[in-house]
Amino acid sequence: MKKTLALLLTTALALGLSLTACGGTTSGTASTPGTESKGEVNVYNWGVYIDESVLDEFTAQTGIKVNYDTFESNESMYGVLKNDGASYDVVIPSDYMISRMIEEDMLEPLDFANIPNFSDIDPALKNPDYDPENLYSVPYMWGLLGIIYNTTLVSETPTSWATMFDAQYSGQILMFNNSRDALGVALKYLGYSYNTTDEAQIKEATDLLIKQKPLVQSYVMDEIFEKMQSGSAAIGAYYYGDYLTMADVNPDLAFCLPEEGTNLYVDAMCIPKGAENKANAEAFINFMCSTAVGTANVEETWYSSPLLSVREELDPEVSEDPYAYPDEELLAKCESFKNLPQETLTLYDGEWTRLKLASN
Amino acid sequence: MRNRALAIPYVVWMALFVIAPLILIVIYAFTAKDGGVTLSNFSNMGQYFPAFRHSFVLAVIATLICILIGYPLAYFLSKESVMVRKVAMMLIMLPMWMNFLLRTYAWMSLLDDNGLINQFLGSIGLFDLINGIFGTNLTCFHMINTQGAIILGMVYNFLPFMIMPIFSVIDKIDPKVIEAAQDLGANNTMVFRKVIFPLSLPGVLSGVTMVFIPSVSTFALSRLLGGGKTLLLGDLIEMQFLGNAYNPHLGSAIALVMMVIVLVCMAIMNRFGEGEEGVAVL
Numbered sequence: 293m294k295k296t297l298a299l300l301l302t303t304a305l306a307l308g309l310s311l312t313a314c315g316g317t318t319s320g321t322a323s324t325p326g327t328e329s330k331g332e333v334n335v336y337n338w339g340v341y342i343d344e345s346v347l348d349e350f351t352a353q354t355g356i357k358v359n360y361d362t363f364e365s366n367e368s369m370y371g372v373l374k375n376d377g378a379s380y381d382v383v384i385p386s387d388y389m390i391s392r393m394i395e396e397d398m399l400e401p402l403d404f405a406n407i408p409n410f411s412d413i414d415p416a417l418k419n420p421d422y423d424p425e426n427l428y429s430v431p432y433m434w435g436l437l438g439i440i441y442n443t444t445l446v447s448e449t450p451t452s453w454a455t456m457f458d459a460q461y462s463g464q465i466l467m468f469n470n471s472r473d474a475l476g477v478a479l480k481y482l483g484y485s486y487n488t489t490d491e492a493q494i495k496e497a498t499d500l501l502i503k504q505k506p507l508v509q510s511y512v513m514d515e516i517f518e519k520m521q522s523g524s525a526a527i528g529a530y531y532y533g534d535y536l537t538m539a540d541v542n543p544d545l546a547f548c549l550p551e552e553g554t555n556l557y558v559d560a561m562c563i564p565k566g567a568e569n570k571a572n573a574e575a576f577i578n579f580m581c582s583t584a585v586g587t588a589n590v591e592e593t594w595y596s597s598p599l600l601s602v603r604e605e606l607d608p609e610v611s612e613d614p615y616a617y618p619d620e621e622l623l624a625k626c627e628s629f630k631n632l633p634q635e636t637l638t639l640y641d642g643e644w645t646r647l648k649l650a651s652n
Numbered sequence: 653m654r655n656r657a658l659a660i661p662y663v664v665w666m667a668l669f670v671i672a673p674l675i676l677i678v679i680y681a682f683t684a685k686d687g688g689v690t691l692s693n694f695s696n697m698g699q700y701f702p703a704f705r706h707s708f709v710l711a712v713i714a715t716l717i718c719i720l721i722g723y724p725l726a727y728f729l730s731k732e733s734v735m736v737r738k739v740a741m742m743l744i745m746l747p748m749w750m751n752f753l754l755r756t757y758a759w760m761s762l763l764d765d766n767g768l769i770n771q772f773l774g775s776i777g778l779f780d781l782i783n784g785i786f787g788t789n790l791t792c793f794h795m796i797n798t799q800g801a802i803i804l805g806m807v808y809n810f811l812p813f814m815i816m817p818i819f820s821v822i823d824k825i826d827p828k829v830i831e832a833a834q835d836l837g838a839n840n841t842m843v844f845r846k847v848i849f850p851l852s853l854p855g856v857l858s859g860v861t862m863v864f865i866p867s868v869s870t871f872a873l874s875r876l877l878g879g880g881k882t883l884l885l886g887d888l889i890e891m892q893f894l895g896n897a898y899n900p901h902l903g904s905a906i907a908l909v910m911m912v913i914v915l916v917c918m919a920i921m922n923r924f925g926e927g928e929e930g931v932a933v934l
Binding site for chain 2: 365367368370371374375463469470471472505508509510511512515522523524632634637638640641642644645648649651
């Protein structure tokens with residue numbers, strides 16, 4: 293019996309070793325023959341958030357192979373990193389998630405000497421609340437949340453978050469399928485802060501969402517593109533850049549910035565702690581901040597660029613768009629998500645479960 | 653001894669990828685975030701009862717529908733010529749060569765209010781006909797984002813797992829047994845009821861296992877076909893890992909409770925099967 297066990301353990305060990313060995317060889321032989329191998333960089337970004345041809349461009353310029361993966365929410369990205377399920381060199385989370393990751397010591401300080409293009413970043417976006425000394429992050433894109441609606445399917449022009457709760461649009465409303473964004477819509481409508489930790493306010497917002505549930509067609513994330521473009525839903529809350537992409541397909545769509553105010557988000561490039569290819573990651577971040585690449589990405593995704601030179605490069609129709617590059621007055625109405633304390637996060641999950649389990 | 657040596661790779665595989673994860677789930681389920689041993693992950697389980705109930709109800713319905721469709725199909729197929737059987741099996745297996753998510757996305761665009769099915773029904777004038785007769789104002793059949801759509805997704809995706817085991821069991825029934833029954837004067841109904849059906853039960857039981865377990869733990873279906881309006885167990889567990897609070901301990905505890913319930917269900921079912929023939933499906 294002991295012998296069998298010993299044999300078992302040895303085999304397991306051998307198998308483990310051979311697996312690691314395999315891992316090593318794959319990365320070694322990954323580069324195309326002929327080009328000198330400069331290693332690789334593992335990038336983890338939001339879905340539909342880049343002009344993918346710039347990745348090949350990066351490899352062509354530097355010889356560094358890009359392994360590109362996507363996620364669909366900050367929370368799922370956090371889960372993957374926390375689980376150590378994969379090792380990434382560059383991740384692009386949003387503001388509040390970056391401050392959470394900084395607090396939990398999950399990010400590597402950047403060497404800005406390797407990222408000279410950082411100087412092109414809009415000074416207004418430097419040293420943000422989520423990274424006050426700007427040690428860990430370089431902004432990638434930013435934008436505003438609003439209501440996207442189909443002009444042929446609504447009877448009056450929406451001006452407020454109230455539209456999302458209007459019974460006459462029953463079965464036509466698309467709502468966020470994640471707790472932070474969905475509760476955010478309700479909190480803003482009720483006149484509360486996105487970052488409230490007041491249990492009563494959060495519960496009130498959930499109660500509102502439970503009342504709204506029968507009106508909701510479905511809870512979506514990126515599925516909203518398909519549903520708004522095809523006209524199968526009339527109203528949904530999503531980002532201005534995405535609205536521009538959707539309106540390209542379906543010209544009946546329009547965008548409303550609710551009068552109660554809205555969410556301003558910044559997604560920024562960071563390097564997770566323990567990244568194996570830190571120098572390559574910094575080269576990649578610098579590359580993403582170059583004018584040509586930044587312009588290509590904006591023209592693909594239509595989000596707002598933090599790069600000053602890109603703004604000059606863009607068509608005035610885009611760069612003077614008041615929703616893409618809002619003025620001070622508009623910005624004053626916007627609020628960003630901040631990281632919430634653990635007990636509030638747990639409350640969010642509990643309230644979200646309560647909403648999803650509510651039957652009506 | 654030689655047989656034992658051959659089993660080693662399999663044992664190692666099982667140890668690494670079945671036993672070890674299972675042990676990890678148990679460890680996670682009984683510990684708290686700070687690492688201490690706790691039962692708190694289980695004591696709050698009551699609030700998730702609706703998710704458990706809902707998942708089991710949908711999975712039972714989907715499994716029953718799979719039996720109703722799968723059994724007759726497997727039965728009649730076993731009577732066909734070899735050629736027909738091969739083609740039919742190919743067609744049953746064919747959708748499984750495609751990714752599960754892709755197939756589900758296809759259903760999304762089929763079932764949509766503006767989807768292919770409704771467009772087709774509209775173009776042949778069905779809605780006008782109904783509206784003409786009943787004076788209604790119907791423009792589409794509302795199919796997507798309903799419980800029915802979730803069940804449809806389960807049936808569509810897991811039906812092959814019902815047909816296959818039933819078919820292979822019926823196919824192996826010795827024709828002499830059936831002839832003997834007929835010689836003894838049994839008519840077709842009696843032959844089926846007294847001979848074929850009891851002999852095919854092991855296939856039904858393994859079919860039920862193979863449909864029920866993935867159905868009860870499925871997670872993408874309720875979001876894609878059900879519009880995310882219901883929370884099934886799979887979604888609840890996923891939320892613990894990919895949600896705000898990131899609580900793998902609670903997620904593991906829910907997964908463990910689900911496993912225990914499924915195990916009990918299967919054990920009870922096997923008890924039923926044992927009367928007929930000593931089958932062990934698990």
